Amino acid sequence: MAITIIVIVALLLLAVLGVAATRPNEFRVQRTTRINAAPDRILPNIADFHRWEAWSPYEKLDAAMVKTHSGAASGPGAVYEWEGNSKVGKGRMEILEAAPRKVTVKLDFMRPFEAHNTAEFRLDPVDDATDVTWAMYGPSPYMIKVMGVFFNMDKLAGKDFETGLANLKQVAER
Numbered sequence: 001m002a003i004t005i006i007v008i009v010a011l012l013l014l015a016v017l018g019v020a021a022t023r024p025n026e027f028r029v030q031r032t033t034r035i036n037a038a039p040d041r042i043l044p045n046i047a048d049f050h051r052w053e054a055w056s057p058y059e060k061l062d063a064a065m066v067k068t069h070s071g072a073a074s075g076p077g078a079v080y081e082w083e084g085n086s087k088v089g090k091g092r093m094e095i096l097e098a099a100p101r102k103v104t105v106k107l108d109f110m111r112p113f114e115a116h117n118t119a120e121f122r123l124d125p126v127d128d129a130t131d132v133t134w135a136m137y138g139p140s141p142y143m144i145k146v147m148g149v150f151f152n153m154d155k156l157a158g159k160d161f162e163t164g165l166a167n168l169k170q171v172a173e174r
Contacts, residue, residue: 023140024140025139025140026137026138026139026140027137027138027139027140027144027153028135028136028137029135029136029137029153029154029157029158029161030133030134030135030136030158030161031133031134031158031161031162031165032131032132032133032134032165033131033132033162033165033166033168033169034126034129034130034131034132035129035130035131035132035168035169035172035173036128036129036169036173037129037130037172037173038125038128038130039100039101039123039125039130040100041172042123042130042132042168042172043098043100043103043123044074045168045171045172046098046103046121046168047074047075047078047095047098047103048073048074048075048078049069049074049078049079049080049093049095050069050073050074051171052080054167054171055164055167055168055170055171056164056167057160057163057164057167058088058160058164061084061085061087061088062084062085062087062088064084064085065082065083065084065085065088066082066083066084067080067081067082068080068081068082071094072095074095074098075095075098076095076096076097076098077094077095078094078095079092079093079094079095080092080093080094081093083111086112089109089110089111089112090109090110090111091107091108091109091110091111092107092108092110093105093106093107093108093119094106100123101122101123101124101125102120102121102122102123103120103121104118104119104120105118105119105120105121106118107119107136107138113143113144115138115141115144116138116139117136117137117138117139118136118137118138119134119135119136120133120134120135120136120137121133121134121135122135132165132168132169134161134164134165136157136161
């Protein structure tokens, strides 16, 4: 009986590892919303980490989170580091580009697991509004692929992006 259980567990483990091996080497999560404001009213809220507290869903996950700002006040070279509970972990963001219609952020997570990704915000004018796209992309190391067998990264992060974009919409349309 014990041998049968061991064989079944081993086969299940091999199946999970096999499915993980077939997953893509890179991931991309993105969401878009329309904001009734011009890009120049929206951009400062994204290109200045000090303003993220008003709209980022991650700011509300840990009231005791330690935050540090360094480098430029906003735009390229602005740095934001955080450390908090298990919901927020530890990480660092640096704005690499802040053009009139695009902000690119280098995103490094140290905890709960190490990951190095890129966050990108695109601002595409449409009539009297702007379509704002929040994307995150990067490599999918094998352990992330294994986790992806059980957790849908697009749904998890995508839900946060939808919340953040809705908050950004409220802030920019005031």
